[in-house]
Amino acid sequence: MDKTDVTDPDYFHKVVDCQWACPAHTPVPEYIRLIAHGRYTDAFMINWESNVFPGILGRTCDRPCEPACRRGRIEDKPVAICRLKRVAADNRGPIDDRLPPIPAFKNGKRVALIGAGPASLTVARDLMPLGYDCVLIERDPQGGGLMRKNIPSFRLPVDVLDEEVGRVLDMGVTTRFGTEITSLQSVLDEGFDAVFVGTGAPRGKDLRVPGREEADDNIHIGIDFLSSVSFKHIDAIGKRVVVIGGGNTAMDCCRTALRLGAESVTVTVRSPRADMKASDWEIEDAEREGIPILDNHSPKEFILTDGRLTAVVFERMRAEYDDTGRRRLIPTGEPDVVIECDDVLMAVGQDNAFPWIERDAGIEFNDWEQPVVDRQTFQSTRPGVFFGGDAAWGPENIIWAVAHGHQAAISIDLYCRGEDLNDRPPPEVNLVSQKMGIHEWSYDNDVSNEQRRIVPHVDPALSLRDLSMEVELGFDVQQAVDEAMRCLNCDIQTVFTDQLCIECDACMDICPVDCINFTQNLEEPDLRETLRVPAMNHEQALYVSGDLNTGRVMVKDEDVCLHCGLCAERCPTGAWDMQKFFFFDAKAQPEPTREQPNAA
Amino acid sequence: MTHILKPQFRHPKLRTNALGLTRRDYEGVISTLCAGCGHDSVTAALVEACFDMELPAHRVAKMSGIGCSSKTTNYFLNRSHGFNSVHGRMPSIATGANLANRDLVYLGVSGDGDTASIGLGQFCHAVRRRVNMLYICENNGTYGLTKGQFSATNDRASKNRRGMETPFDSIDLCNMAIELGAGFVARAFSGDKAQLVPLIKAGLHYRGFALIDVISPCVTFNNHTTSTKSYDYVRDHNHMVGRLDLVPEREEITAEYEPGTSADVTLHDGAQMKLSKLDESYDPTDMETALPVLERYKKRGEIATGVLYIDDREQDLHDLIGTTNQPLNEVPADALCPGSSALDAINDAHR
Incomplete structure (x- = not known):
């Protein structure tokens, strides 16, 4: 393989899995460290600069960062990034003097x-x-x-x-x-x-099945229903409610129905549970409130009695996948399922x-x-x-x-400004050593063994009666610190300088997760196979040095690196260094002044 | 010194051996040696070898003396037995332990000071008694723990950091061990695990006294350009006399060797040592021809590495003095201490 070009900002950015996965590329580890230090306002401002709505996103974000989190690859659960964001918003001080001036x-x-x-x-x-x-x-x-x-x-x-x-x-x-x-x-x-x-x-999607038009009075489009509740146009619902759909809107609909006084709420999904679009945590929250989720149930007909909706008939389905992974839902032939209800909420997608x-x-x-x-x-x-x-x-x-x-x-x-739209401003990028002493770093490199903290909830006996009572209480300060310490500081990069290496193997020997190898260089597929632990996660890069004195190369598999810095601590020549990679995606910027400052 | 504990997390795909252990289960505490010390590589090679051999930690006894090298027994096999002895006295302790319990695997780790200076006499006698142990000397030619004086294995040509020369000739532990009757003698370089790990495995399999003299650079006091025990010098002057493949008994030999280029030694436990020659003139099974070749290498300032000598008779101390076949802790009490009437009978025999 060719020597890795670490001057390309994408290389180290990709190592920061959470930030890379975030559409807004929020510098996650940076603000998590600030939370651990109790600098909530600073943590909030990093978020605000990057994603505008820290308090909102700290509760409702879809969190593409969390499945990407490296911690999830070395133990079960990723860092609770989203909940930590909320901690910054909950505990911040005044920020008025930090907001940009408006001309x-x-x-x-x-x-x-x-x-x-x-x-x-x-x-x-x-x-x-x-x-x-x-x-x-x-x-x-x-x-x-x-x-x-x-x-x-x-x-x-x-x-x-x-x-x-x-x-x-x-x-x-x-x-x-x-x-x-x-x-x-x-x-x-x-x-x-x-x-x-x-x-x-x-525009919420609708389902055209028999009885749909006749039962229109008691069939509501999910997002319209939620919006009517939000603007207080609806404040009650029937005793028995069926929610059709398996996305986050369906989860919001069923929990809202419960709070409007429904006595039994059932969610039905056409597909197998594993294919549901709703986030895992939203499914969990709905189930915790006692709402059953029936998968493989495809709505077949709405039943009316005396002109009023009284039940929905479902056909049982099963999923089949062809060679390309495409799913087909096929009726199982089992007897249909009839669920009696007074109202139906339809949350089957939107356009x-x-x-x-x-x-x-x-x-x-x-x-x-x-x-x-x-x-x-x-x-x-x-x-x-x-x-x-x-x-x-x-x-x-x-x-x-x-x-x-x-x-x-x-x-x-x-x-x-009449300029070329494809001439995008570059991101702000910085890479700076974190070395403070012989074996001291400006970040806490002692990897925490703590398990993911669970966010406390308010007593359901209270929250189920009050539409506006927030269910999640958020982390307290101690929980937040414990959770923040689980972050592996993936933005503190392991940076290798070929010329300084004397090939003493100290880094390879100390690495707790066998990332580092000194080996003959090969083409990537072969190289991945021959490492101490074969690098089979192809989404994660190999960091390859130039040729060393013995003709070998250093190859680091970024996959499960703990960023503990032990390679740099055990390196006698400083060939390894821990350097903080800061990446801030470009935003619309003030027009550069035409006159360059005089260098002299 | 590293202040943090080594993280407990390990690679989720880390291989396990037949005991269900990973390589990391053979580790000890984090090293307190200087960053880049060759000894840490030897530690890593020991971990690797014990993992590959599927050694249960409780069957191993780690013996050491005093010095940077002797500290390293704390850095591997933290669930094994261990004894950290007085300076230079590890061979006595190992001999005693071995006589008492012949079933443990004895692994001695020492350095050039502990072995070639204060403990030279002890070393010599352990060799000639053929104590069944693997004795690893982590040899860096300097007294690192006392800030870098010349040790007895420092070559005359090797200057210290200030350019000072030693007036004395060096002690070659391998030559000495061959002459004193060691059965397995090898030299290796800490920076070449591909060579070192099979040697350690062979040394652990071998019954009798096995010595591996590992050139293990001291990054702090003896890694300068005028040293003959620096990383660069050893890499440039390393001459492998042979390559060793060790094949455990239960595995089939799959590699092919050209006829005449390799010597095969079958060890007592059935493991096969395949020694392929890299130097045509060198025969590690023949002491008479081997020693002059080693002398020639030394004169040229080259470092001969690999298996330097092997005696396929595999005799150990127990064979030589005819002791009991059982560890003493398994001998029934009445046989171990037969009582005053048995003592009287012995005494009567001498009257």
């Missing part, structure tokens, strides 16, 4: 942001400090989008939501709430310099929908009625009109919307 004199550019969800709010957050005049247009009376409408307040308290949405609006965003846009052309006609569409995926965009407005749509959007610039086929969040490519989640918002803001800024 009193605007740059004269006006940007329309359609839909007040996380994507649009992120664009506003990034553009307001640059002097843009942002106009946020929203159908609902308040901002927040799906975070307000579709996430029940027992998971996300309204005051947390109001605070974090308000922090963006307080930058001086012009809001037009309660204004539904029925024509994009009318917005374009207002002469904005750029338009961002962040209208989400507001973005653009009936309000004129098809002659210069925005191209594909065969599935989705706008054609550039994956890097987020620009549609009409220059100056950008898409992000669920509006761009269908339902994702909040953290993706934030990531889209940051990128779209960069594009809008470049566009308004």
